[in-house]
Amino acid sequence: MQQIALPSLFAAPSADVPHQTVPLPQSQHQMHVAVFTGVKNAKEVRSLLIKGDESVPQMALINAAPIVDVFQVQMACTKALLQQDQGTMKTRSLYSEILFNLCPTTNISDAIRQFGIAESSSTVIAVMLGTEAPSVEKQLIDLVQGEIIEVNRIPDFTDLKTVNKIYKLGNAVRDHSETLALVIGAMALKGHLN
Amino acid sequence: MPFAPGRPAIVKERFKKSYRHPILDEKLTTRRVIQEARCLHRMRRAGVDTPTVYLVDVKASTIYMEYVDxxxxxxxxxxxxxxxxxxxxxxxxxxxxxxxxxxxxxxxxxxxxxxxxxxxxxxxxxxxxxxxxxxxxxxxxxxxxxxxxxxxxxxxxxxxxxxxxxxxxxxxxxxxxxxxxxxxxxxxxxxxxxxxxxxx
Missing domain, CATH: 1.10.510.10 (Transferase(Phosphotransferase) domain 1)
Incomplete structure (x- = not known):
């Protein structure tokens, strides 16, 4: 799994030291990512995941089609950790909160359906959060049958049609960074637009 | 500040106004933080260049946004x-x-x-x-x-x-x-x- 740092957030300064900012504890967390492509057993993995089978480690299994860039996943994770700290999570676990945060709307079942691994998923992003490298790497590789690729190749597997539909971006042609900017903005303003 | 690799960010926090009633202050501050972020995002969607909104921490009245070079x-x-x-x-x-x-x-x-x-x-x-x-x-x-x-x-x-x-x-x-x-x-x-x- 590739280790990726998460954006560090800052705690609000206290009233007596107005200009000091303190990094929050979640900035010590690392995001551990593995991207699988050519996945053959998505249907099976999904049903094991739903059953809560022991062969599935605690993690988020993300459908790569609506993912534009790894930064999108980083932001969803950072927000999930922040919400865990603040006690404002909307779903039952940290990993379902990541899927929820990727979604621009506040419907939990829509979020899981759009961003969770689907029966037809051929590219899947496995994400774990923690301060140390996870010990379940082998378990993960045994579970998901596919080829592991570099995280920076995520854009090669994006389905822009799906992205435009989920984030309501219309059909205008945009470059990668502009699409990413609009996606990140839509995630940040989840529930606050209109 | 370094945010994610290659993506420096601006952290914009609205401070508490101690001269206002705490409940009123919280409501006003929250509304204005969201208002600001929402405007940035709506403009960007409409094709006007604005800094990308990365994260809105409503509880801390803080917006994390793209650092524009x-x-x-x-x-x-x-x-x-x-x-x-x-x-x-x-x-x-x-x-x-x-x-x-x-x-x-x-x-x-x-x-x-x-x-x-x-x-x-x-x-x-x-x-x-x-x-x-x-x-x-x-x-x-x-x-x-x-x-x-x-x-x-x-x-x-x-x-x-x-x-x-x-x-x-x-x-x-x-x-x-x-x-x-x-x-x-x-x-x-x-x-x-x-x-x-x-x-x-």
Whole structure:
């Protein structure tokens, strides 16, 4: 799994030291990512995941089609950790909160359906959060049958049609960074637009 | 501050106003934080360049947004001396168009100055920043005052930018659907100043 740092957030300064900012504890967390492509057993993995089978480690299994860039996943994770700290999570676990945060709307079942691994998923992003490298790497590789690729190749597997539909971006042609900017903005303003 | 690799961010926090009642203060602060982030995002969606909103921490009244690498339009104009005509036209066109789209979204910036516009180093695109005083209003009056504030700011910070402002208005009128009416109102606002008098 590739280790990726998460954006560090800052705690609000206290009233007596107005200009000091303190990094929050979640900035010590690392995001551990593995991207699988050519996945053959998505249907099976999904049903094991739903059953809560022991062969599935605690993690988020993300459908790569609506993912534009790894930064999108980083932001969803950072927000999930922040919400865990603040006690404002909307779903039952940290990993379902990541899927929820990727979604621009506040419907939990829509979020899981759009961003969770689907029966037809051929590219899947496995994400774990923690301060140390996870010990379940082998378990993960045994579970998901596919080829592991570099995280920076995520854009090669994006389905822009799906992205435009989920984030309501219309059909205008945009470059990668502009699409990413609009996606990140839509995630940040989840529930606050209109 | 380093945010994610290669993505520096700006952290903008609204402070507690201790002179306000705590419950009222919390409600107002929350509303304004969301308002600011929402304006930035709506503008970007409509094709106006603004900093990308990365994260809104409502509880801490903090917005994390993209750090824009560039110079403010203010510093740009000051460093250039008298503007070369085609640079001036390009700049005015970009500002005018952005303002037109913004007002068509019923967003009133509230603090239009050349310090609140930036030019990206890489793409030379004009970026609108600081929507901390922005409001949503469909009133022609509010939009005209918005432009008037910019005109006054231009006059006081940069001498000889009359032509620049005129060109901004020209492109504003072209890009905004309700532009003509706003420009007409601007003349009225100029005669009486920013504040409307209470007596007829």
């Amino acid at each position: 560039g110079t403010s339009v203010r510093d740009f104009i000051s460093s250039q001396g008298p503007l070369v005509e085609d640079i001036e036209i390009k700049l005015a066109q970009s500002i005018g168009k952005s303002l037109g789209i913004m007002h068509d979204l019923d967003i009133v910036h509230g603090d239009l100055t050349t310090s609140n516009m930036m030019i990206r180093t890489e793409s030379q695109s004009v970026v609108m920043i600081d929507f901390g005083l922005s409001a949503v209003s469909s009133m022609v009056e509010d939009k005209a005052v918005d432009l008037y504030v910019l005109e006054r700011a231009l006059i006081s910070t940069h001498p000889d930018t009359d032509r620049l402002f005129q060109t901004i208005l020209k492109h504003y009128g072209r890009s905004s659907k309700g532009g003509k009416i706003v420009l007409k109102k601007l003349e009225e606002v100029r005669r009486r100043g920013r504040k409307r008098t209470a007596f007829g």
